[in-house]
Amino acid sequence: MTKATETTEAAQVADGQHDHHAHDGAHGYASDKPGYLKRMRRIEGQVRGIARMIDEDEYCIDVLTQVSAVTKALQAVSLALVEDHLGHCVVDAAKASDDEGAAKVKEASEAIARLVRM
Numbered sequence: 001m002t003k004a005t006e007t008t009e010a011a012q013v014a015d016g017q018h019d020h021h022a023h024d025g026a027h028g029y030a031s032d033k034p035g036y037l038k039r040m041r042r043i044e045g046q047v048r049g050i051a052r053m054i055d056e057d058e059y060c061i062d063v064l065t066q067v068s069a070v071t072k073a074l075q076a077v078s079l080a081l082v083e084d085h086l087g088h089c090v091v092d093a094a095k096a097s098d099d100e101g102a103a104k105v106k107e108a109s110e111a112i113a114r115l116v117r118m
Contacts, residue, residue: 039073040077047070
């Protein structure tokens with residue numbers, strides 16, 4: 001896959017245009033949606049804090065330390081989402097049919113590949 005294709009695909013995912021993530025019923029993260037939202041609000045606050053640090057001309061290493069903390073927090077959310085997706089969406093698709101299961105495994109594999117290229 002070329003860099004341009006990856007960029008286009010990422011933009012489509014962000015815009016909700018990606019076709020193969022359709023899912024009937026609740027998503028894998030639904031059982032802990034409040035927890036995910038709480039984590040994301042905390043991360044959002046950390047990112048605003050980093051912007052404030054830059055605006056206030058804080059020391060570079062202090063800013064980088066906070067960027068690292070946000071990166072680790074986002075990675076933790078990503079790993080939890082992957083686990084929920086595999087345990088719910090992929091398992092349900094595999095139970096429905098071999099073809100659906102194979103498609104969900106491929107989709108998950110591609111998502112994991114995007115995560116490790118971060």
